[in-house]
Amino acid sequence: MNQKALIDLLHELVAIDTTSGRTEAQRHLQAHVATTLLEQDSRFTVSTSPAASFPWTLVRTEATGPYLLFACHVDTVPVGNENVWDHPPFSPITRDGVIYGRGTVDMKGGLVAAASALLQAASHGKPVALLMTSDEEIGSLGAPDASASLTDLDIGAVIIPEATENKIITGHRGALWLEAKSSGRAAHGSTPERGENAALKLTSVLERARTQLPLLADERLGSETWNLGMISSGTAPNIVPAEASATIDMRTVNTGDHLLDWWQDQTGLASVDIVLRLPALRTDPANPWLQALPAEVSDKPAPYFTDGSILSQSLPDTPIVVWGPGVPSQMHALNEHLPIQSLETATQNFRGAVQTWQTEQKASTEARY
The missing domain is CATH 3.40.630.10 (Zn peptidases)
Structure with missing residues (x-):
């Protein structure tokens, strides 16, 4: 051509x-x-x-x-x-x-x-x-x-x-995308003490991830990273959310098993599901x-x-x-x-x-x- x-x-x-x-x-x-x-x-x-x-x-x-x-x-x-x-x-x-x-x-x-x-x-x-x-x-x-x-x-x-x-x-680097979910109990927003806020449970885990996630580094591929890509919770401002979820994008230098293990070990999460996994x-x-x-x-x-x-x-x-x-x-x-x-x-x-x-x-x- x-x-x-x-x-x-x-x-x-x-x-x-x-x-x-x-x-x-x-x-x-x-x-x-x-x-x-x-x-x-x-x-x-x-x-x-x-x-x-x-x-x-x-x-x-x-x-x-x-x-x-x-x-x-x-x-x-x-x-x-x-x-x-x-x-x-x-x-x-x-x-x-x-x-x-x-x-x-x-x-x-x-x-x-x-x-x-x-x-x-x-x-x-x-x-x-x-x-x-x-x-x-x-x-x-x-x-x-x-x-x-x-x-x-x-x-x-x-x-x-x-x-x-x-x-x-x-x-x-490879990619490991996870959907982390938390669960709670709904209640009227004026009486949050009667409920169990799933969003607060989830954000607590996300805050720990900022400092505790065991990200590795590789001489050729560089450092692992994580990004909070999506987050959702609740159905209305005046309802204590009973469910919350976040999708996490991590770029890995190996299989990412250590990162998956970390998320699965966190208290406050009801489930952790793999969305995408590429070596x-x-x-x-x-x-x-x-x-x-x-x-x-x-x-x-x-x-x-x-x-x-x-x-x-x-x-x-x-x-x-x-x-x-x-x-x-x-x-x-x-x-x-x-x-x-x-x-x-x-x-x-x-x-x-x-x-x-x-x-x-x-x-x-x-x-x-």
Whole structure:
């Protein structure tokens, strides 16, 4: 793909509103990418999910040997109030060397760059594949089904084209989201002594968490964090609340078992339920394949989680990196935009990774075993 083709395809993808939960829109976008690739080169095999809640599409070259896999989610976060955007979020425009629209950075720009690399792979007979997943933004919900599609495919390495300023990132923290609930006894708000305030029980636990939660630190992934994301209680101002709940977002450097144990041990809580649990992602920066890639390997982790958390469970010995165009600050941002130069750099990087794949993959595979 030349520059115009890259920009045109990105415009087409951004124009499709694939906000998380819009299943058919995500399925349509995946089909559009697959059709676009097949129109330019027929040497692809396309597999798709059955009519299910979380669509996925796998496009791969007809080649032999371990595959280099690009894994891209196609959903985006909500735009919020469209009226405060400088340009309509689903009517992409290119101006002064910058492409504007929801999803340009997270991560349709990376998807376009990966598609371009896949076309090069087909023309050179390289074993390269593109996996498109759904609903990553709300907890990598589509990744388990998509990951199952790789069962019969030998995967040698994975690139996840999220925004990294085109630097290679070898890991990120996991995520543990919990819903903590407390219970009490309702009473009239004028006589609170007759009731048992569930909200006060819950806030007492949350206050302890600020100083007592056993957050760990990791040399490569950084420190664990926690955030009170949502809280609710009561039915009216003049009623003592009988129930209260809070949703906690914790970013973990391992399985998060120690954090789950802490919440479950707290007096004042009636229940603690897991909403989301994703392990941390780690790839050895010294892997020979990484050293041969045409970009800088960063010593910092990605601040966000990716589908790599799920893929790493089914591909435990496979190097997985996060590497793509755009700056992380534009992810989920108002007036999200991607410089054309960043998109072109990612495209050239991915083409370089494809070009050296069979040679460097052999060294990487031997290092693994």
